[in-house]
Each structure stands twice: as structure tokens, then as C-alpha cells.
Amino acid sequence: MPILLTNEILAAVTHELRNANESVQIISAYCKEKSIEKLDECINKDVSEKRIMIRFRLDDLIKGSTDFSILEYCMSNMWKVYIRFDLHAKTYIVDNKRGFIGSANATNNGLNINGHGNMEMGTLVDIDKTDLDKINRLFRDAILVDNSMFEKLKEQYNRIDKNSCQSSPSWDKSVINMFTPKVETLFSHELPESSFENRNEYIEFLDMNSSKEIEQIKDAFRWSTVYMWLLGTLEKNGGCLYFGGLTEKLHNALINDPKPYRRDVKVLLSNLLTYVEGLGMEEVMIDKPNYSQRVQLVKA
Secondary structure (H helix, E strand, O other): OOEEEHHHHHHHHHHHHHOOOOEEEEEEOOEOHHHHHHHHOOOOOOOOEEEEEEOOOHHHHHHOOOOOOHHHHHHHOOOEEEEOOOOOOEEEEEOOOEEEEEOOOEOHHHHOOOOOOOOOEEEEEEOOHHHHHHHHHHHHOOEEOOHHHHHHHHHHHHHOOOOOOOOOOOOOHHHHOOOOOOOOOEOHHHOOOOOOOOOOOEEHHHOEEOOOOHHHHHHHHHOOHHHHHHHHHHHHOOOEEEHHHHHHHHHHHEOOOOOOOHHHHHHHHHHHHHHHHHOOOOOEEEEOHHHOOEEEEOOO
16 A cells, blocks of 8 residues: 555545545544544535544643544534543544554644645555454443533533643543553553663653653553553452563563563563652552562552
């Protein structure tokens, strides 16, 4: 499949949308109302299924990366809206058969809607059953926004001082605790390559610069795939595992081909635990009885 660049992406995506007969799915970390409105205009009114997944962190809204109004627009125009706070993907899928996968968010800059935007890249691909299963799992673990959820988000959003210097505003626990994805597989690039103390200028597994404030790094880490895997793995194993047992679980979860050697997995796990300690993650406690690290969930 050919690689599409910035000035080709919008034309390719809108062409696919115009040919949709049954369903359209948009997965985009950031999302702007005017951009979705433009895409929505391309979709035949007979298309019966439209669903969209967005990241919708509160700080995304405060920074203007995503419009709060996207919820009301979509819900008023027959879209089902889903939220995943860990979302980074950008994908546009038509009739469960064809899709654009790349770096372009559903924003003016991402899709170059006004004739200028970010330098983006992607490609059109055929979608098979395996791909659909993965996509459906993403939606399965996301939060579906119904009227009750919309009102809850709106109340919290309106309560926030938009001019506040608060570095990383977040939804309250009544919203956050609704998001409980089940992470069962990992790639090694989703783990830290170095310890928290020796982190590089760019933290690749978090997709952010290390110069950010600690609270911002902590928030990104809290929603990282590997941290969610850690919480889920501990919960499935009675809330406690020693380093050796956790290494085995991590080795089994990694799906790289070839799979990393167990000694390399130990390094990756050790790096991960330095982030847990260095960022002061409240959900996990690490101590060292009998010369081996013990990792435990902290009971609320």
C-alpha cells in the first residue's frame, strides 16, 4: 500500500467515507468538532453504524487539543462515543473492510483541513477478522458515553477554572474508575528502556519529553499500557507478586518476535519498578523482604 502524506490524507479519508454503506469507525486521540462535522458530511445518511473513540482526558480539553462540544455534536448526529484515557491511535475504518491507519488525528491540523497543518503520514489498508477483533477489544474496554455520563463530564468540565495554572487537571475518581481495560499482551517498546533515574531526554514508552513536570509524567505513566498491565496482573494474582514471579508473567505477556531473553525481561521489569517508585504511584507498594522485591497493590 502506498504511503500517504499530509496533503493526500484528507482526500483519501473522505473518499473512503463517501463509499461507506454500513459502518464508519473513527479512533482518534484528539478530536475537534469542526473536523468531525466535515467528515460526517461525507457519510451517506443510510450508514447505520457510526462510532468514535477519543482520549478525552481533562487536560486535553483545557489545552484545546479536543473540544468538549464533540460529545454533544456526535450524540446528536447518531454517533456512539467511546472514551479511552490511554488512547494514542488514529484510525478511520469503513464497512469493517477498509481503513486508514497513520498519525493524523481528527483535527484541522491533523487532517490539513484548512490547507495547512502538521506533517502526517499513513496508509490505506484492508481490514481482516483479526484486525476487527483487536479493534472491538479496544471499544469493549472503553467508556460508552450515555446521557448520564455526558452530564457527569459536563458538570466537572464546567467546574474547572480554564485559566488555572494547575499542571495536569484530571477527572475525579467517579469517572476515572470506570476505565478498567484488560491488558493481556505487551510489546517491549511499551516498557521503559532505562530506569527512572537515568531516563533519556525523550521518554519513548510514554511518548513525551522528560522536561515535563513530574505530575505530567506521572499522569502519562498512570495511563500507560504497561502500568495498566501491572495493576491487572497483580489483581489477578492476589494483589501481590515477588520479582521472580512478576518477571515470568511479563515474559509470557511479551509478544515480540523474537521474544526478549528472560535476563532482558528482568531489566525491563526493574526499569518499570523504578518508575513506580520514582513517581510515587499510590496504587502500588514495593518493598524487599528476604532479599527479593515484593510488589503489592495498595488496598483503598
